[in-house]
Amino acid sequence: MRIALFITCLSDALFPRAGQATTAVLERLGHEVVFPPAQTCCGQMHINTGYQREALRLVEHHADVFADADVVVAPSASCVGSVRHQHATVARRLNRPELADRCTAAAAKTYELCEFLVDVLGVTDVGAYFPHSVTYHPTCHSMRMLRVNDKPLRLLRQVRGLDLKQLPDADQCCGFGGTFALKNTDTSSAMLADKMANVLSTRAEVLTAADASCLMHISGGLTRLSAGSRTLHIAEILACTDDATADERPTR
Numbered sequence: 001m002r003i004a005l006f007i008t009c010l011s012d013a014l015f016p017r018a019g020q021a022t023t024a025v026l027e028r029l030g031h032e033v034v035f036p037p038a039q040t041c042c043g044q045m046h047i048n049t050g051y052q053r054e055a056l057r058l059v060e061h062h063a064d065v066f067a068d069a070d071v072v073v074a075p076s077a078s079c080v081g082s083v084r085h086q087h088a089t090v091a092r093r094l095n096r097p098e099l100a101d102r103c104t105a106a107a108a109k110t111y112e113l114c115e116f117l118v119d120v121l122g123v124t125d126v127g128a129y130f131p132h133s134v135t136y137h138p139t140c141h142s143m144r145m146l147r148v149n150d151k152p153l154r155l156l157r158q159v160r161g162l163d164l165k166q167l168p169d170a171d172q173c174c175g176f177g178g179t180f181a182l183k184n185t186d187t188s189s190a191m192l193a194d195k196m197a198n199v200l201s202t203r204a205e206v207l208t209a210a211d212a213s214c215l216m217h218i219s220g221g222l223t224r225l226s227a228g229s230r231t232l233h234i235a236e237i238l239a240c241t242d243d244a245t246a247d248e249r250p251t252r
Contacts, residue, residue, distance in 0.1 A: 001031045004069035006110065008079040008212070009041045015212040018075045021239035022113055025126050026073065028239075029117075039065045043090075044082035049179055052090050056099075059087045063102040071120070072110040075235045077142035077210045080112045085145055112142065113235055114210055118151040124158045130240045131161030135204040137195070137218070139211040140173050152210055152234055159237060165202035169194070176217035192221045200227055208234045 003026055007019045023033045043058030062083065066072050074080050084107040091100035117123050136156060142148045156164050175181060175191030195218060199207050207222075209215050212233055219231040 002070055003031050003033050004066055004072045005033050005035050006039065006042075006066065006072050006074035006076075006079070006083075007035070008074060008076045009045075010212050010216070011075060014216070015233065018212055018233040018235050021233065021235035022073065022075045024239040025113070025117075025128075025235060028127060028241075029121065029123060034069075036065050036069070042079050042082050042087075044079055044086065045178060047082065047086050047090060052093060055090055056094055056096070059090055059103065060096075060099055062087065063099065063106050066106055066110070067102065069109065071116075072106070073113055073116050074110070075113050075210070075233060076212065077112045077139055077146050077148065078213060080110055081141040081145035083107050083110045112146055112148060112210060114142075114152045114155055115146060115148045118154060124154045126155065126158070126238050128159040128238045128240050129161050129242045130159050130237050132206050133163040133165055133202075133204045134206045134208055134237065135165040135167045135199060135202040136170070136234075137167060137174065137199070137207060137209040137214060138170055139209050139214045140177070142210050143171060148210070152208075155238060156208070156234070159240075162237070163204075165204040167202060168198040170198075172198075174214050174218050176214050178213070181217060192217060196221050196225065196227070199229060205229065206237070207231045208237055210234050 005023060011018045026033050040061060041058055042062050043055035046055035087103035088100045091103050136153060156162060173191055174195040175188040181188040207229060215231040215233060222229050
C-alpha cells in the first residue's frame with residue numbers, strides 16, 4: 001500500500017521523530033510511505049479560535065495536497081480529528097459546497113496511526129521491542145473525536161519487553177487543549193498537576209500518547225519537577241526494535 005504521511009505543524013517543528021517513527025513502522029510492515037512536500041498547517045488552531053475564514057485557505061490547500069493519495073496517515077489524533085470533523089463543516093459554513101465534498105473525501109481516507117494499524121491493516125504486533133515500564137495517556141481528541149478506544153493499548157500490549165502500567169483517571173484531560181492552556185492558565189495548571197500526580201503514581205519510566213501536543217504539555221511539567229519520567233510518542237515506541245538501545249531512544 002502507498003501511504004501519504006501527514007505531518008502536523010508541531011511534529012514538523014518540534015517532534016520530527018514522531019514522523020520518522022511513523023514511517024519506520026509502516027515501512028517495516030511492507031508499505032511505501034510518501035511525503036507530500038507542499039503540505040502545511042491543516043488549520044485546526046485557526047478554526048478552534050474562531051478564525052474560520054482565515055482557516056479556509058488552509059483547509060482547501062490540505063484537500064488539494066492530499067487529493068491524489070490513496071490513504072493518509074498522521075501521528076496525531078488531534079489533527080486527524082480536525083480533518084474529519086471540522087474541514088467540511090468550515091467549507092459549508094462559508095458557502096463552498098464543492099470544497100466540502102472534497103474535504104469529505106479527504107476525511108474518509110485519513111487515519112490516526114493506531115487506528116490505521118488496527119482497523120485498516122488488522123495489525124496489533126508491529127515487531128517492536130521496548131524493555132521499559134510505560135503508562136498510556138488517552139488524549140481527548142483520540143477518545144472523544146476519533147474514538148480510537150483501546151487500539152493504542154492493544155498495540156502496546158504486543159510490544160516485547162514492555163511493562164504496561166495502568167494510568168489512574170486516564171480519561172481526564174491533561175489541561176493542554178491548544179489555546180486553552182494560554183487562556184485559562186490556572187485551570188490548565190491544576191489539570192496538569194492532577195495528570196502528573198497520576199503518571200508518577202504508576203512509577204512508569206515512560207508516559208506515551210498519540211498526540212505530541214499533550215506530551216509536550218505533560219513533559220514540561222515533569223521536567224520542572226525533575227521527576228525522572230520521560231515522554232515518548234507512541235510511534236517512537238512502536239518503531240523500536242531489538243537493535244535499538246535505550247541510549248538511542250529519544251528523551252524529552
